[in-house]
């Protein structure tokens with residue numbers, strides 16, 4: 001049996017990711033309350049490493065990890081050279097444009113100021129719609145930007161809509177559906193195909209069961 005390394009995100013997707021592996025009889029070596037960043041499961045020949053959500057792609061793309069779980073938002077933004085083999089169905093939210101007023105956002109001759117944590121996805125989206133924009137790159141609390149006049153609109157993740165509502169904002173346009181995805185290093189997928197496919201199929205089957 002080959003040795004597999006699996007990169008999981010700390011934070012929001014962490015617990016769901018651990019649960020997904022535990023449902024298929026893996027991941028029992030992980031202690032979510034610990035500050036440790038690496039857990040080895042010698043019985044199943046697997047190591048789990050815990051990294052920042054946006055770094056999961058980096059570890060998988062470089063082959064340090066064979067597999068990873070990451071939000072589709074990060075995949076869109078990073079344009080990573082990895083295989084995305086399964087939609088895991090958790091971490092569901094939408095990538096949306098939001099603003100103070102529900103008015104047309106497309107102002108062909110004017111530059112629209114857009115605050116976001118996701119500059120690449122935002123640039124691409126507006127380019128396809130021939131809207132000139134100025135990106136204001138933020139690292140969080142993006143909803144604040146239109147309130148204080150830093151931007152006209154924001155591009156951010158929306159789940160319940162509570163953050164928008166609490167700040168007097170509303171969705172103007174939904175861009176993409178987001179959820180957690182299982183990603184695989186391209187070389188690992190060739191050389192460890194059976195083992196990886198086995199895990200992916202088990203995860204998929206267990207997801208279908210929990211949908212019932």
Ligand SMILES: Nc1ncnc2c1ncn2[C@@H]1O[C@H](COP(=O)(O)OP(=O)(O)OP(=O)(O)O)[C@@H](O)[C@H]1O
Nearest residue numbers: 010011012013052053071072073091092093157159
């Ligand atoms: N409100 C949300 N509802 C559902 N899923 C979300 C929500 N916000 C983020 N996510 C998903 O969870 C992933 C991780 O989000 P999390 O909030 O843990 O980290 P982050 O704040 O984006 O990253 P960092 O820790 O680097 O600041 C996101 O990439 C996205 O796929």
Ligand SMILES: O=P(O)(O)OC[C@H]1O[C@H](OP(=O)(O)OP(=O)(O)O)[C@H](O)[C@@H]1O
Nearest residue numbers: 140141142156157158159160161162163
């Ligand atoms: O629609 P809701 O259910 O309110 O969720 C949306 C919020 O969740 C995420 O923020 P997060 O909590 O990760 O904080 P951040 O702003 O620091 O990224 C996202 O950036 C929104 O702000």
